[in-house]
Amino acid sequence: MENILEIKDLHVSFDTYGGEVQAVRGVNLELKKGETLAIVGESGSGKSVTSKTIMRLLPKPAARIKSGEIWFNGKDLTKLSEKEMQKIRGSEISMIFQDPMTSLNPTMSIGKQIMEGLRKHQKLGKQEALQRAIELLDLVGIPNPEARVKQYPHQFSGGMRQRVVIAIALACNPKVLIADEPTTALDVTIQAQILDLMKDLQNKMQTSIILITHDLGVVANMAQRVAVMYGGKIVETGTVDEIFYRPKHPYTWGLLSSMPRLHSKTDELLAIPGTPPDLSNPPKGCPFAPRCPHAMKVCVEYMPDYTTLSETQKTACWLLDERAPKVEPPEIIAVGGAGK
Numbered sequence: 001m002e003n004i005l006e007i008k009d010l011h012v013s014f015d016t017y018g019g020e021v022q023a024v025r026g027v028n029l030e031l032k033k034g035e036t037l038a039i040v041g042e043s044g045s046g047k048s049v050t051s052k053t054i055m056r057l058l059p060k061p062a063a064r065i066k067s068g069e070i071w072f073n074g075k076d077l078t079k080l081s082e083k084e085m086q087k088i089r090g091s092e093i094s095m096i097f098q099d100p101m102t103s104l105n106p107t108m109s110i111g112k113q114i115m116e117g118l119r120k121h122q123k124l125g126k127q128e129a130l131q132r133a134i135e136l137l138d139l140v141g142i143p144n145p146e147a148r149v150k151q152y153p154h155q156f157s158g159g160m161r162q163r164v165v166i167a168i169a170l171a172c173n174p175k176v177l178i179a180d181e182p183t184t185a186l187d188v189t190i191q192a193q194i195l196d197l198m199k200d201l202q203n204k205m206q207t208s209i210i211l212i213t214h215d216l217g218v219v220a221n222m223a224q225r226v227a228v229m230y231g232g233k234i235v236e237t238g239t240v241d242e243i244f245y246r247p248k249h250p251y252t253w254g255l256l257s258s259m260p261r262l263h264s265k266t267d268e269l270l271a272i273p274g275t276p277p278d279l280s281n282p283p284k285g286c287p288f289a290p291r292c293p294h295a296m297k298v299c300v301e302y303m304p305d306y307t308t309l310s311e312t313q314k315t316a317c318w319l320l321d322e323r324a325p326k327v328e329p330p331e332i333i334a335v336g337g338a339g340k
Helices: 047-054 082-088 110-121 126-139 158-170 188-205 216-222 240-245 250-257 297-301
Strands: 003-016 019-032 036-040 063-072 093-096 176-180 208-213 225-230 233-239
Touching: 003 047, 003 208, 019 036, 019 047, 019 063, 019 208, 019 233, 036 047, 036 216, 047 063, 047 176, 047 208, 093 158, 110 126, 110 158, 126 158, 158 188, 188 216, 208 216, 216 240, 225 240, 225 250, 233 240, 233 250
Parallel strands: 036 208, 036 225, 093 176, 176 208
Antiparallel strands: 003 019, 003 063, 225 233
16 A cells, blocks of 8 residues: 655654753654554653654744654655645644644634635635535534534534534545544543544545554554554554554553453553653663563663564564563453453
8 A cells, every 4th residue: 555654764852951852763654545553652752743743833943853754745844844834734734633622713713713724725715615614514523513613612512622623624635634642631432422433534535544642442443553652762563453462562562561451350550660761861772671671781772673573563672683582472451352
């Protein structure tokens, strides 16, 4: 399948009073047409920074792209001017942010906020844009869209506001949709509705989705491929089945082991001991080594290369070296079943 987006050796840093923070350190990713790619990892692993870099929405002047390429439609997005990026944002690449209340302008009607992108990118007239806004509200499941299009964000519930944010993101039929923790602020019932809506809209519109999340249950229901991120690096990639049932990186084992289990014999939740690395002084070797129960001397000294395990699965871990001791992964209860 053809790649619609490709990230090559991306490095992103923030200049702070405490020095340079290397938030993203050599990320390589591909997104294929029509697929959902989930990027998972703890807070501070670089997931949101990577997604905002694609959109070129990093805070200035603190953040900067040190090196790397982001290829989309034959263009390297890192080389485009702000004016050129404005033509791509919203029309070809859109983003759904975590909190729908802060994503919407409280002083503008819902209709005007949806119409804004339609009029700018698709050059629709006022009446035509209004009619399209009503159609989009109907598409994302908002009842009585003719009346609701005139209302303001405070008149909508949290779940309805997130539906509006999705309608705005999809207004210009983007080729890529980036969803940054799209259900974090919602309760479980509304979360399920929003995820079902995103899957349904993807099937209808064939949009490629990058899903940023720490919720592995969401990943199991939504994604075809998964990239596990830690310490600003991608440590493992694979299909959902490979990551849930045949993971090879100890950090992925830790994430899966810390998931709540329905039929667990104990109420205790497992946790990965320790804390993520300080990226103002990043480690020389594997970033997970200080927290890894299987870490060797080489893990601390050198970052491992990727080992290709299949056409779709790659893992950066010294345990896969033929000279390393054999380590059995823990018993992992995956979503929907058990596996090792």
